Amino acid sequence: MASSLPSLFLFLSLLCLAFFSPSLAEIRFAKIRNDNRPFIPLDLFGFTHSGGLQLNVSKISLSDTKLDLSQVGFFLCTLDSWLRVLQQLEDREVSCVLKSDLVESVYTFNSLNTDDSFNMEYVQKAADQYNLVFANCHYQQLKISMDVRSAMYNLDGKKGDRDYLSAGSSVxxxxxxxxxxxxxxxxxxxxxxxxxxxxxxxxxxxxxxxxxxxxxxxxxxxxxxxxxxxxxxxxxxxxxxxxxxxxxxxxxxxxxxxxxxxxxxxxxxxxxxxxxxxxxxxxxxxxxxxxxxxxxxxxxxxxxxxxxxxxxxxxxxxxxxxxxxxxxxxxxxxxxxxxxxxxxxxxxxxxxxxxxxxxxxxxxxxxxxxxxxxxxxxxxxxxxxxxxxxxxxxxxxxxxxxxxxxxxxxxxxxxxxxxxxxxxxxxxxxxxxxxxxx
CATH class of the missing domain: 1.20.1070.10 (Rhodopsin 7-helix transmembrane proteins)
Incomplete structure (x- = not known):
């Protein structure tokens, strides 16, 4: 039952993103303070076969650093994939969404060094609509504060210019x-x-x-x-x-x-x-x-x-x-x-x-x-x-x-x-x- 509540929360979040996201794909800035939500949906984007994600996270503060931080991080998933992940969580096939083979793990916090920030580029070559989500599988014990800058884009034409509008919104x-x-x-x-x-x-x-x-x-x-x-x-x-x-x-x-x-x-x-x-x-x-x-x-x-x-x-x-x-x-x-x-x-x-x-x-x-x-x-x-x-x-x-x-x-x-x-x-x-x- 404990796993079903965060699963339902993310499902509703992704559903709302799919219905009501008029300003999709612009560069997003999120300030998260003392947050213990199991999932934080950040953005929704339609990738072509040549896209990418630029993720800049700073001022990271964790209420408990002794926990397994491989179960805390960012991932990408489609809405269809998440429906199957829900079933995995209900059947206890996986204990954390980041461990599922149906999502694409972008970054987990066990990779953090002594710094309180990281910058990374993630290449996405599979054309589909993806949700960028932050997962905290220790939500009952861990509160997180951080500043997140996310930018998802497609490469447009032969010049390779970045197109920050989703594949279906470019026109x-x-x-x-x-x-x-x-x-x-x-x-x-x-x-x-x-x-x-x-x-x-x-x-x-x-x-x-x-x-x-x-x-x-x-x-x-x-x-x-x-x-x-x-x-x-x-x-x-x-x-x-x-x-x-x-x-x-x-x-x-x-x-x-x-x-x-x-x-x-x-x-x-x-x-x-x-x-x-x-x-x-x-x-x-x-x-x-x-x-x-x-x-x-x-x-x-x-x-x-x-x-x-x-x-x-x-x-x-x-x-x-x-x-x-x-x-x-x-x-x-x-x-x-x-x-x-x-x-x-x-x-x-x-x-x-x-x-x-x-x-x-x-x-x-x-x-x-x-x-x-x-x-x-x-x-x-x-x-x-x-x-x-x-x-x-x-x-x-x-x-x-x-x-x-x-x-x-x-x-x-x-x-x-x-x-x-x-x-x-x-x-x-x-x-x-x-x-x-x-």
Missing amino acids: LPRVYFLFSMVYFTLAGLWIYILYKKRSTAFRIHFFMLAVVILKALNLLCEAEDKSHIKRTGSAHGWDVLFYIFSFFKGISLFTLIVLIGTGWSFLKPYLQDKEKKVLIIVIPLQVVANFAQVVIDESGPYGQDWFTWKQIFLLVDVVCCCAVLFPIVWSIKNLREAARTDGKAAVNLMKLTLFRHYYIVVICYIYFTRVVVYALQTITSYKYSWASVVCAELATLSFYVFTGYKFKPEAHNPYFVIDDEEEEAAAEALKLEDEFEL
Whole structure:
């Protein structure tokens, strides 16, 4: 039973790495202090046939140096290999993961001399996705402090330049740059539409323009961030710009969905108290979500509170996605009631249809980007991990285009200009709908 608990801990750690590692493969710096965890997952990387690991460890301090230090050290393993190692530990075929022939031992602390540091290069020629993990098989007796600098890379092309992005992420700089150009083009097109139809443009249309521009800037910074990491292993400030634009993009997008869902500018020029409360809830939660994302990306899974912040991020994201649906539901309910009472059945029926469609699209967008994309990450080979990013960005682009098309400014708005025949047809449709419900 004692061996099963650390095995479960590492399994969950590696699983989280496989699901949620947006900034993979940059040079990692970890400060570990008085840590007695049995396993500390440090990074995840997809190697080609010509890759390597540079490991620099300093300020090593052990609470007990009399133990067998061959059972303390770093190793590489694939997720598939670890599943079999779990079985070995359960069956007591091995007493320590470092003794298993299914993992690649990189360095064990019995090789330490009197120094409190070591530097080494490890060549990896087997193409696969590997996790770098620190193991402490004496976790019940031994506490460890150390500073760890790890850099995993592939050798790119004939020149042999180092590529610090994982094998499946190497094309991401170009992917993000291409999508940023698409959004800048959409922003230019939206500016042209607003200028041509400025007499019918509402305030929310200018807010939609701001959301598109923030998305474009966010993708441009992410492209440069990934490009710099690919060449040097470090973002050097571009990550700061990426987090800033990501912060404003996230808040503005959720706010836009809430405002459209309430019918602000389209149906009414004001927000009710319950709708204001949704914004008061969503915006601070987005602040927390963005802060959690920064902590997760920068600390990595070696941080003591990494799992806690990951759970906070997932919980907040789910709450925000659910909260933005309520205003749309309220608008649909109000339009159904108005269609029966104010004598404008056709107008309200068309508005109702529009908001029903938008409600369905928002649900599909949330489900696809939160569930389907992560499912794609698990079933897709690490060599094609870029495919899940492309799918997520295509879904987001489709959502932006749908929102802009359905809620664009119109000189003769079809949702308000209805003739008598359409009014009578809509009234008859509402009557049939009521009879069907009964």
